[in-house]
Amino acid sequence: MTILVTGARGNVGRRVLQRLYAAGHSLRASGRNPAELDVPEGVETVALDLNDPETFVAALAGVSKVLLYAEPEGINAFLDVADKAGVEHIVLLSSDTLYLDDVESDPLAHHHKIVEDALISSGLPYTILRPGAFCTNAFLWSHALKAGDTIDQVFAESQVAPIHEDDIADVAVVALTEKTLENEILHLTGPESLTFRRELEIIGEVLGRDIVVNDLTREEGHAAMSPFVEADILRSLLNQWETGVGVTAVTSATAERITGKPARTFREWAEEYAQYLVA
Incomplete structure (x- = not known):
C-alpha cells in the first residue's frame, strides 16, 4: 500500500518523503500544483487541495497511511474520504500551541485544535505530532544577515526550544512505518x-x-512584521513571544526516546545551513 505525503514541498514533508523513498516505500506526493513538486524518480504526484473536497478521492485512492498538514476547512470531508478509502493511519503535523492556557482564543492553537479534534473523533488510528518552534524560523533573519550585522528583533529575551526539522521527520517516519506510536500525541522540541x-x-x-x-x-515589531504575516497569526506569535520573555522554554526528550538519537541542537542546524542564511 501507498503512503501519501501532503505538503511534500514543506520543511517536514520533503524530509519525510526522502526518508521513505530511501527505505523503498511506495509513495504519493501531493500539492495544489503537482507539477511544482520536486520528488525522486518513481514517486507518484497528485493534485490535492485540503480546502477542496473534489480533490480528495483521487489523492487517497489506494493509500494506507497519510502524513497530513493541519487545514481545518475541509478536514471532516477529508477524514470521511480517507475512512472510505481504507486509510489505516494518519500522522498529523500539528503544533505545540495546543499547550497554551487558552487554546480557543489563540488563532494558531484554535486552527490546529479543529483538526486534532476531528481526527481523534473520526475513529481512524492517528499519531499527532506537536512540534514547537522550528530551527528554520531563523531564515526570517536571512535578509537582514545579508544586509549587515544588525538584526531587529522584538522580544529578544523570549525563550524557545527550537527543533531541527530532521528530528520531526525522523519521528514522523517511525509513526508512519511502525505501530508503536498509534493514537499518541507527541510533544516535540529541541534539546535546549x-x-x-x-x-x-x-x-x-x-x-x-x-x-x-x-x-x-511590541508596536515596532508589529509594524515590521505586519506586511508579511497575517494579522491573527501575528497577534498569536507576539503574544507567545511576550509571554516567553525570561521564561525557560519547556523541552521534551520525545524525539530522542523514539529515534534513539540525541535531538539535534540549534548550533548543529546553524552549522549545517549557515551558507544558506547569507546566500
Whole structure:
C-alpha cells in the first residue's frame, strides 16, 4: 500500500518523503500544483487541495497511511474520504500551541485544535505530532544577515526550544512505518531553551560575525512584521513571544526516546545551513 505525503514541498514533508523513498516505500506526493513538486524518480504526484473536497478521492485512492498538514476547512470531508478509502493511519503535523492556557482564543492553537479534534473523533488510528518552534524560523533573519550585522528583533529575551526539522521527520517516519506510536500525541522540541538573542549569537559564532541585536518594542515589531504575516497569526506569535520573555522554554526528550538519537541542537542546524542564511 501507498503512503501519501501532503505538503511534500514543506520543511517536514520533503524530509519525510526522502526518508521513505530511501527505505523503498511506495509513495504519493501531493500539492495544489503537482507539477511544482520536486520528488525522486518513481514517486507518484497528485493534485490535492485540503480546502477542496473534489480533490480528495483521487489523492487517497489506494493509500494506507497519510502524513497530513493541519487545514481545518475541509478536514471532516477529508477524514470521511480517507475512512472510505481504507486509510489505516494518519500522522498529523500539528503544533505545540495546543499547550497554551487558552487554546480557543489563540488563532494558531484554535486552527490546529479543529483538526486534532476531528481526527481523534473520526475513529481512524492517528499519531499527532506537536512540534514547537522550528530551527528554520531563523531564515526570517536571512535578509537582514545579508544586509549587515544588525538584526531587529522584538522580544529578544523570549525563550524557545527550537527543533531541527530532521528530528520531526525522523519521528514522523517511525509513526508512519511502525505501530508503536498509534493514537499518541507527541510533544516535540529541541534539546535546549534559547532566547532569540542567543540564537543570533550562535549564528554569529558560526558565521564568524559579531551580530548586534536591535531590540524592538511590541508596536515596532508589529509594524515590521505586519506586511508579511497575517494579522491573527501575528497577534498569536507576539503574544507567545511576550509571554516567553525570561521564561525557560519547556523541552521534551520525545524525539530522542523514539529515534534513539540525541535531538539535534540549534548550533548543529546553524552549522549545517549557515551558507544558506547569507546566500
